Amino acid sequence: MSKIDLKVNGRSLSVESEPATPLLYILRNEVGLEGPKFGCGLGQCGACTVLINGAAVRSCITPVSAVKGEITTLEGLAPQGKLHPLQQAWIDEQVPQCGFCQNGQILNAKVLLDKTPHPTNAQIRQAMNDTLCRCMSYYRVQTAIKRASKAMAAGSPVAEEGVVA
Amino acid sequence: MSIRNSVPQQVEDVLALHRRGFLKSAGLLMASLGSWATEAAAQSATTSQGPGPYPILDFRQVDSWIVIHENNTATFYVGKTDPGQGTGTGFRQLMSDELDIAFDKTTCIMGSTDITVDQIGSGGSTAMERDSWPMRRVAAEARRVLLEMASTRLGVPVDQLTVNNAVITAKSDASKRVSYGELIAGKKFHVTLTGDSIYTVTGKAKTKTVPELKYTGQSLQRDDIPAKVDGTLKWGTGVKLPGMVHARNVKPPYACAKLAAIDESSVKSLPGFIKVINKGNYVAVVCEREEQAIRAARQLKTTWEKPATAPFPTSEKLFDYMRTAPSASPRPSAPAVVGNPDGAFSAAAKTIEAEYEIPFQGHTALGGAHALADPSNGQMTIYSNDMKTYGMRRCVATFLGMPADRVRVVYMAGPQGFGRSAAEDAACEAAWIARDLGRPVRMQWMRDEETAWDTKSPAFFVKMRGALDAAGRLSGYDYLARSCDLNHVGYNEPDTVLIAQLMGARRANPAAGSAAMPSDMYAIPNRKMVGEVVGLPALWETPLRTGNLRDPNGPQATFATESFIDEAAAAAQADPLEFRLNLLQAATGDDSGFRRARSIAVLKAAAKAYGWEPRPSPVRRGTGNILTGRGIAYTFRGLTMVAQIAEVEVNRQTGHVWAKRLVCAHDCGLVVNPDGLRYTVECGALYGLSRALHEEVRFNTEKVTSVDWFSHPTLRHADTPDRIDVVQVNGDPNPNRPDLPPYGAGEAVLKPMLAAIGNAIFDATGVRIRRVPFRPDRVLAALKAAKV
Ligand code: FES
Ligand code: FES
Numbered sequence: 001m002s003k004i005d006l007k008v009n010g011r012s013l014s015v016e017s018e019p020a021t022p023l024l025y026i027l028r029n030e031v032g033l034e035g036p037k038f039g040c041g042l043g044q045c046g047a048c049t050v051l052i053n054g055a056a057v058r059s060c061i062t063p064v065s066a067v068k069g070e071i072t073t074l075e076g077l078a079p080q081g082k083l084h085p086l087q088q089a090w091i092d093e094q095v096p097q098c099g100f101c102q103n104g105q106i107l108n109a110k111v112l113l114d115k116t117p118h119p120t121n122a123q124i125r126q127a128m129n130d131t132l133c134r135c136m137s138y139y140r141v142q143t144a145i146k147r148a149s150k151a152m153a154a155g156s157p158v159a160e161e162g163v164v165a
Numbered sequence: 166m167s168i169r170n171s172v173p174q175q176v177e178d179v180l181a182l183h184r185r186g187f188l189k190s191a192g193l194l195m196a197s198l199g200s201w202a203t204e205a206a207a208q209s210a211t212t213s214q215g216p217g218p219y220p221i222l223d224f225r226q227v228d229s230w231i232v233i234h235e236n237n238t239a240t241f242y243v244g245k246t247d248p249g250q251g252t253g254t255g256f257r258q259l260m261s262d263e264l265d266i267a268f269d270k271t272t273c274i275m276g277s278t279d280i281t282v283d284q285i286g287s288g289g290s291t292a293m294e295r296d297s298w299p300m301r302r303v304a305a306e307a308r309r310v311l312l313e314m315a316s317t318r319l320g321v322p323v324d325q326l327t328v329n330n331a332v333i334t335a336k337s338d339a340s341k342r343v344s345y346g347e348l349i350a351g352k353k354f355h356v357t358l359t360g361d362s363i364y365t366v367t368g369k370a371k372t373k374t375v376p377e378l379k380y381t382g383q384s385l386q387r388d389d390i391p392a393k394v395d396g397t398l399k400w401g402t403g404v405k406l407p408g409m410v411h412a413r414n415v416k417p418p419y420a421c422a423k424l425a426a427i428d429e430s431s432v433k434s435l436p437g438f439i440k441v442i443n444k445g446n447y448v449a450v451v452c453e454r455e456e457q458a459i460r461a462a463r464q465l466k467t468t469w470e471k472p473a474t475a476p477f478p479t480s481e482k483l484f485d486y487m488r489t490a491p492s493a494s495p496r497p498s499a500p501a502v503v504g505n506p507d508g509a510f511s512a513a514a515k516t517i518e519a520e521y522e523i524p525f526q527g528h529t530a531l532g533g534a535h536a537l538a539d540p541s542n543g544q545m546t547i548y549s550n551d552m553k554t555y556g557m558r559r560c561v562a563t564f565l566g567m568p569a570d571r572v573r574v575v576y577m578a579g580p581q582g583f584g585r586s587a588a589e590d591a592a593c594e595a596a597w598i599a600r601d602l603g604r605p606v607r608m609q610w611m612r613d614e615e616t617a618w619d620t621k622s623p624a625f626f627v628k629m630r631g632a633l634d635a636a637g638r639l640s641g642y643d644y645l646a647r648s649c650d651l652n653h654v655g656y657n658e659p660d661t662v663l664i665a666q667l668m669g670a671r672r673a674n675p676a677a678g679s680a681a682m683p684s685d686m687y688a689i690p691n692r693k694m695v696g697e698v699v700g701l702p703a704l705w706e707t708p709l710r711t712g713n714l715r716d717p718n719g720p721q722a723t724f725a726t727e728s729f730i731d732e733a734a735a736a737a738q739a740d741p742l743e744f745r746l747n748l749l750q751a752a753t754g755d756d757s758g759f760r761r762a763r764s765i766a767v768l769k770a771a772a773k774a775y776g777w778e779p780r781p782s783p784v785r786r787g788t789g790n791i792l793t794g795r796g797i798a799y800t801f802r803g804l805t806m807v808a809q810i811a812e813v814e815v816n817r818q819t820g821h822v823w824a825k826r827l828v829c830a831h832d833c834g835l836v837v838n839p840d841g842l843r844y845t846v847e848c849g850a851l852y853g854l855s856r857a858l859h860e861e862v863r864f865n866t867e868k869v870t871s872v873d874w875f876s877h878p879t880l881r882h883a884d885t886p887d888r889i890d891v892v893q894v895n896g897d898p899n900p901n902r903p904d905l906p907p908y909g910a911g912e913a914v915l916k917p918m919l920a921a922i923g924n925a926i927f928d929a930t931g932v933r934i935r936r937v938p939f940r941p942d943r944v945l946a947a948l949k950a951a952k953v
Contacts, residue, residue, distance in 0.1 A: 001436070018436070021456045029455055034403040035396040039531050039580075040612040041459075044874040047531060074396035083395060090394045094386060094840060097848055098249035098581035099393030100531050106394070121887070128882040132874060134531040135249055135581050136851035138885040140844065 004064055008033070009076030019065035023057075024048045026064045027073060035074030035103045039132075046104030046131035056111045074103045077110070086110055089148035097135030104131045109145045118149055217544045218570035219279035221555070224363045227310070227354040229282050230303045231264070237331050237346030238270040241304075244284030244363070245296055246276035246552045248581040250848075250911060251387045251841035252292040258380040258837055259297050263304035263372060266331040266345065268380045272388075276576035278558045284363055286553035286576075288587055288713070290909025293837055294803070297907065299366050303358065306368025310356050314348045374903040375835060384840035389578075401550040401577035402609070404537045409605035410439055411455040412598050413462035415448040416614055417667075419867040420707040421472040424448065428466035435461050442598050446706060447667035451598060451606065459611070475866040476703030483649070484522045487626040490699040493651045494677065501682065504691035506632075509641025513632035517736050520628050521725035522936040523919070525621040525649070525862040527877050528714055532580035533610030534619070538595035540603060544571045545596050550579020553587040553656060560657035564593045564665060565600060583852075584713035588620050588654045590663040597664060613872040618663065620712025621862055623650035623678065627725035632691070637737030639687075639730075639748060644694040646722055650678025651700030653711045666706050675704050678711065681722035684800050684916075686764045687730070687745070688752035708869040709862070715849075716802055716912035720856060720919055724937060727798035727920030731782065732933065740779040741797055741924065742772050758804040759897045763832050768799050770894045771808040771830035782928040790818045792953075793825075794929025798917035805833040805913040806894070809850065813925040817953060820945025822926060823884065824854055829914060830892040835907040843891045845911045850889065853918025855880035859938050 005014045008031055015030045022041070027033045027050065039047030041060045048060040053069035077084045083091070086106050096102045105128070112119055112127040119127065124142050133141070222229040222242075232240045241260050247253040253273050261268045276286055284296050308328065315333040316323045319341045326333050333348075335341035360366035375381075392398035417424070424446045432438055432450060437457035442449040450465055452458040478486040510516060537548040538561075545567060551557040554574040562569040574592070582589065595608035610618075625648050632641030652675035654661050660670045680696030701709055734744035745768060755761040771777075775795070786793040792815045799808040812826040829850050836842050859878040863871045871877035897905060919937050926944065927933045932951045934944065 018456070025454070025456045028403065029405075032405070033396075034398070034400055037400075037532060037580075038402065038609065040874060042612055042873055044612075045531060076396075078395050087394045091386070091390055094390060094844060096249065096390055096393040097844075098531075099389070099398065099578065100400075100580035102393055103396070125883045125885065130881075132531065132879055132881065134529065134879060136848040136855065136880060138851065138880070138882050139847060139889055142882065142885060 006067060006071060008071045009073060010079065015064070017064050020063045022060050023050070023062045023064045023067055024059040027059060027071070033073050033075055037100055037103055039101070044130070045101070046108060047101055049104040049107045049131070051107055051111070054111070054114060056108050074106060077106070084110070085151045086113070086144070086148040089144040089151060093140050093144040093147060095137055095140045095144050097137055101131065101133040101137070105133065105137070105141045109141070109148070112145065113149055113152065117153065119145065216542065218568070219544070219573040220570045221278065222280070222282045224282040224299070224366050225358045225360070227303055227307050227356040227358065227368070230300065231307050233345050233349045235346050235350035237344045239264060239266055239345070241271060241273045241300070242281045243273060243275055243300055244282045244286070244555065245292055246287045246554065246576050247389065248287060248550070248552055248586070249389070250845045251838060252287065253389060254385060254387045255293060255837040255841060256297060256300055257388070258383070258385060260300050260304040261380050262378045263301045264308050264331070265328040268385060270331065276554050277574065278554050279573040282363060283555045285555060286551070286587070288552060288584065290802070290912040293907035294909045295364065299363055301372045302367045302370070305370040305372050306356065306358065307354065309368065309370035310354055311345050311348055315343050318343055318348065375905055376903060381835070381837050382839070384838060387841065398578055401537070401548050401579045402532065402535050404548045404577065406537065406539055406605040409537065409607055410451050410453055410602065411458040412442070412449050412451045412595065412606050412608045413458045414594065414608070414610065414614060415450060415462050415465050415467060416618060417446055417469055417706070419469065419471050420476040420709070421703045421705070422446065422469040423472070424467065425470050426468040431466035432461045432464050435464065440602065441465065442601060445668040447664050449594065449598060451602065471867065472703070474702065476707050477701045477709055477864060477866065479865050480524065480861070480863045483524065483624060484626050487624065487647050487649055487699055492697040493700040494698045501694040502692070506641050506643060506691040506693040509632045509691035510630070512634070513641060514635040515633040515736060516630060517633070517732055518630045519729055519732055519935055520626065521728060523625040523721040523724055524937070525624045525709060526714065526856055526860040527616055527621050527862050527871065528583055528585035528619045528712070529616050529877055529879065530580040530582045530585055530619070533612060533615035534585070534589045534591035535579070535607070535609040536592040536595040537605060537607045538592065538599035539605040540596070540599040541605070545599070547572070547574045547592045547596060548577055549574055549592050550577055550582070551586050551589055551592065551657070552582065556587065557592050557657045560659050560662060561592055561596050563659035564662065565596055583715045584717070585619050587656050588712045589657065592657070593662045594664050616877050617869040617872050618708040620654055620710050620714070622714035623648045623653070623711040623718055623721070625680070625718065625721035625725070627722065629725060629729045631729065631733045633733065633737055637739060639689050639733050641691040642689045642693070644683055644692070644726070646680040646696045646725070648678060648680035648696070648698050648718055648721070649701060650680065650698050650711045650718070651675055652704040653678040655713050671705060675700070679718060681718040683722060683726040684719065684802065685726065686761045686801070687748035689748065709864065715852070715915055719800070719802055719912065719916040720853060723798070723800045723916040724919035724923065727800065727917055728923050728933070728935065731796070731920070731924040731927065735782050735927070738781045740781055742768060742777055743779055745797070745799060760801060760804065760806065763806045763894070763897065764799065764801065767806045767808040767830040767832050767894050770892045771797065771810050771828050774830065774890050774892045775810045775828045777810070782924070783931040784928065785931065786929065790816050792817060792929040794925045794927070796921045796924025796926070796928055798920035798924060800913070800916045802909065802913035802916060804908040805831070805910065807831050807913045807917055809917045809921040811918070811921040811925045813922060813929060815926055815929045815944065817948060820941035820943070820948060822858060822922070822939050822944055824886050824922060826888045827854070827886050828890045828892065830894050831910070831914065832894040832896070833908040833910045833913070834895060834897070835905045836893060836895050837907055839893060842893065842910055846891045846914050847889050849911050849914030850918055851880060851885070853915040854884065854922065856915070857919040857922040857937055857939060858884065859940065861938050
């Protein structure tokens with residue numbers, strides 16, 4: 001075991017861990033975050049996605065000692081309780097079913113929109129293709145990405161003609 | 166029995182906490198089942214388990230279902246679980262309507278065995294169709310009782326009172342008013358209901374008619390979604406308890422393998438190592454930390470003996486085996502015969518024949534089976550996403566030999582399992598180890614383990630024959646389905662759960678399984694239909710275990726029957742829609758659920774939404790490598806009618822199939838939440854598409870070789886259609902019917918999708934593929950063979 005320093009959602013902390021331990025278990029069990037999920041442990045599904053310096057990383061296959069940079073998890077996306085436009089779009093479009101994959105859907109969508117603010121359908125499908133959902137929320141995920149893209153362009157997460165509450 | 170007495174203190178504290186939160190921000194989302202369970206879990210982490218015992222609540226008490234708080238809000242307690250299709254929100258809509266309280270002043274707690282009545286949990290699309298009824302009746306009864314209380318308090322006869330948003334007012338004098346909260350707060354109803362079972366339980370009040378329902382029928386937002394999106398939801402996978410440890414299974418490397426030796430020294434010196442657990446062929450490793458348990462389970466040296474005979478054929482040889490295997494049906498079921506099928510075949514102008522094959526398909530939930538078991542105070546609390554928590558409670562109690570009232574299951578959010586989480590293995594494993602160690606144990610199945618060893622939907626072989634008369638009408642029909650489904654494991658049961666099997670349990674009579682019959686309203690005058698179950702050579706300790714995957718065998722049977730109707734239409738050179746409509750309209754009789762009229766209505770609605778142009782299939786469309794076609798299929802499940810149309814693009818060069826557009830016309834009676842229903846239908850259709858295009862369990866004669874997302878693939882973002890239309894045909898042909906009931910929504914949707922895709926591929930290419938999934942290599946080989 002060694003002491004490893006991490007910066008997670010703006011907070012500096014240190015954890016005791018073997019260097020080879022995948023980041024996922026450290027975030028879930030030592031830091032107490034539940035955004036990143038264990039889906040496959042193989043880098044195939046995206047459920048464990050976190051952002052490191054803004055890039056999507058599969059924490060299930062990333063040794064904790066290899067992390068260089070700031071980690072953001074789903075919990076860190078709405079720091080002051082104000083939802084990120086993607087999160088708002090996810091509520092407006094009523095995207096999750098069970099929600100288990102949605103951490104990966106939202107964070108991978110964020111990386112996509114950061115790079116490509118106005119993605120085409122084809123770009124969305126390609127960028128999101130390795131983020132799996134077994135409830136089959138794909139269609140609404142894609143719709144919500146387009147909604148968030150519009151809202152971000154307009155400068156605010158406006159709810160358009162969404163499902164009414 | 167009362168809620169308060171039977172709720173353990175720390176859960177009660179949580180509820181109190183939750184009620185306080187409710188006061189603060191009434192009108193916003195309060196407690197979804199998830200956020201409640203979250204708090205319960207968080208609370209449990211800091212306090213020891215409550216004293217118990219944990220008996221099942223008395224469903225005949227209004228107090229078991231509804232609590233009304235001082236601040237004029239209500240909490241509903243229901244014995245259902247909502248794995249993610251919004252049923253919890255739907256229950257709130259219906260119960261708010263019956264109780265006459267504002268929807269946003271209510272919250273719903275679900276599925277935790279000691280604080281909600283036993284309504285089994287979820288499954289079979291029964292949420293609205295069956296289980297919303299007792300909830301409605303109890304809520305209506307609570308309203309009636311409150312009106313009586315108000316009558317006494319205000320000195321006004323009940324028929325002179327009105328209720329609006331939980332406030333009762335005298336019709337003639339608005340100053341005479343009292344709220345539900347003022348009438349009952351802090352007290353209990355102490356009202357006993359009648360009825361022998363949870364399905365028949367009722368008070369004296371009548372439920373409302375459809376026109377009187379206010380929230381029901383509105384697209385209210387789901388209450389579980391915000392916490393799933395902002396990361397605040399606590400999941401069953403994340404519960405932490407003081408002193409908890411982590412376990413991982415060490416599965417036999419082959420089906421039916423016998424453990425010969427364990428070399429404990431291979432892991433003894435690993436950091437955090439606690440214990441190797443072993444009984445019979447069950448092996449697990451426990452460590453202090455999760456990553457340690459994963460490593461130790463991988464590193465543990467075990468020696469296994471292979472079985473003397475192969476437990477199953479290879480996946481390539483499966484259908485050869487199923488064609489000839491002896492029927493395992495306990496009583497060979499007599500064929501269902503209508504008319505004179507032999508006569509129809511001998512008089513036929515043309516006969517057609519076809520055989521269809523549907524392989525085993527896995528549940529492969531996005532996350533593996535998991536549970537946390539807490540053995541403190543000589544009891545057992547399980548934190549789990551099991552969809553049938555009450556069955557799991559009984560299973561764990563019997564498996565451990567504990568009194569049932571010492572076991573409870575706290576229902577938590579988890580990866581949706583569609584039947585896998587009703588026959589899940591982790592809870593018994595966690596509980597077994599927890600009792601052994603005297604510490605809380607978290608068990609989690611790894612991906613390879615889950616994909617290989619989860620329950621599978623049964624493989625089907627279906628042989629069909631049809632007689633067409635001179636006018637091109639289908640006059641005779643032969644259906645033989647063989648389902649590989651012996652020893653079907655539908656639910657958590659103490660003698661079939663995998664750990665019990667590995668420890669040597671053998672049920673004398675394996676579950677019979679089933680082979681579905683066609684479900685359509687076609688007026689085919691002469692029919693013979695047989696369903697037979699066959700078994701694999703090995704029935705126990707094998708990863709090829711069948712279970713309930715959504716509609717357990719509807720998609721398989723419907724792939725055959727609705728492909729075959731299409732083949733008959735093509736043989737008659739008829740438009741496939743018109744051919745179906747003619748078969749439906751060839752009889753005029755209907756049933757009490759208007760299934761015939763509603764079958765016709767969904768087909769017509771789908772065709773209209775799609776812009777269906779009448780012509781026979783196939784017509785090769787498109788030039789170059791991309792061929793385009795359309796396919797239609799229809800069926801029903803129970804009283805829910807579905808028609809699907811798929812438009813596909815088939816790439817001649819690669820064999821790749823893309824469903825460009827889907828239209829689903831659906832009729833499940835009363836719609837509780839239109840947007841929620843639309844989404845359930847959309848996701849169900851895509852799930853059917855996934856099974857049509859991708860899913861198949863592969864195995865050699867020793868083991869399942871599908872172990873990850875490549876070897877058991879699933880639908881992905883790139884497969885998503887450009888457009889999905891959901892047409893809600895809901896209603897029935899009797900316009901004056903005020904009491905239209907809701908029918909099951911989700912499972913029906915999957916059934917016709919496999920055939921709709923196969924029919925569209927045929928329309929595009931002229932090639933009929935009778936085996937799913939339509940993976941590129943299979944499609945390409947079929948196109949090549951037909952020189953397309
Ligand atoms: S859990 Fe990391 S990619 Fe699946
Ligand atoms: S919403 Fe359930 S896995 Fe994606």
